[in-house]
Amino acid sequence: MPDQEHQKGFDSTNLLVFLYSYRKPIITITFLAALVSAIVSLMIQEKFLSTVILFPASTNSISKSLMTHDVTGKLDINAFGEEEQAEQILQILNSDEISGYIREKYNLMEHYSIDLTDSFALTNTVKEYQDNVTFKRTEFNSVRIDVLDHDKHIAAAMANDIADRLDTVRTRMQQDRARIGLRIIEDEYKSMQEYMKSMDDSLTAIRRMGLTDFEVEVEQLTKAYYEALAKNNKALVKDLEKKLEIFATYGSAYRSLTENLEFEREQLALLRAKYEETKADATRSLTTKFVVNQAWPAEKKAYPIRWLIVLVSTFSAFLLTVLAVIALENFRKINTKE
Secondary structure (H helix, E strand, O other): OOOHHHHHOOOOOOHHHHHHHOHHHHHHHHHHHHHHHHHHHHHOOOEEEEEEEEEEEOOOOHHHHHHOOOHHHOOOOOOEOOHHHHHHHHHHHOOHHHHHHHHHHOOHHHHOOOOOOOOOHHHHHHHHHHHHEEEEEOOOOOEEEEEEEOOHHHHHHHHHHHHHHHHHHHHHHHHHHHHHHHHHHHHHHHHHHHHHHHHHHHHHHHHHOOOOOHHHHHHHHHHHHHHHHHHOOHHHHHHHHHHHHHHHHHHHHHHHHHHHHHHHHHHHHHHHHHHHHHHHHHHOOOOOEEEEEOOOOOOOOOEOOHHHHHHHHHHHHHHHHHHHHHHHHHHHHHHHHO
16 A cells, blocks of 8 residues: 555556556456456356358249240349348348247257246247347348357257248248239139130030131122022022021121130130249249358357456456546545545
């Protein structure tokens, strides 16, 4: 401890002299902090880091990649996704469906030594999972999956399973929507088929009356009619008049049905193509990602970094001790003046 003269002559600018005068408590506290932090760091459970790096695919829709008839609208099946697709993947990776699947498969409540009788057991398990499993988008627009665990094999298996589950969840989401669209298109397709069948039945009934090719037959009948008139063939004229009457009665309906059927066949073909595309999306899928690196069991621990813990703790203790000593010295100085 400094004497009274040193207290009166204390100059805060001469910090080194001041610290030297308090060297014993500063060194003692700093040493104890280093010792305690070293012991604590040794007590912290080691964790190993496993990482999966993947790129999002531009699309996993079979119809858009393989079945689109318009070449300009077809997407490259091998194209990498953009920032939007990467953000979508991050949202899915953070979903309850994936975390719940992993928690159940690896029995994380027991694996993390969570008290099962605790009323917040599930909340604690989820928090531990979120602390150990992280997802982020890299500067290269890839997605990184990091898993920390005290068992290096489980860390690697969890990381790979999360990446695999990504396909399952995204495909399930898209197929749920595609199945709704499939039912709508299927109903429309069947309705159009029934409508075309009714038109075809009407056209068949007209054809049974002898009207099969309106344009050609009208021309031929008209020519034959005038020839019969010229020859004064009354029986043939009467017969041709009956046929011409049929053409006059049903001709417009025949032409209308023929034109409508042609148009509806084109629409049905387009609807059929859309039906097949939607059916493919509802029942099949492509991978949603390109895996760059799969996870593997780490050879070295990633956590804790003991030397860093000791260094930070020791420096913090040293700094706090110095500040405390300065504060104490100033307080004594004020009391002395009073």
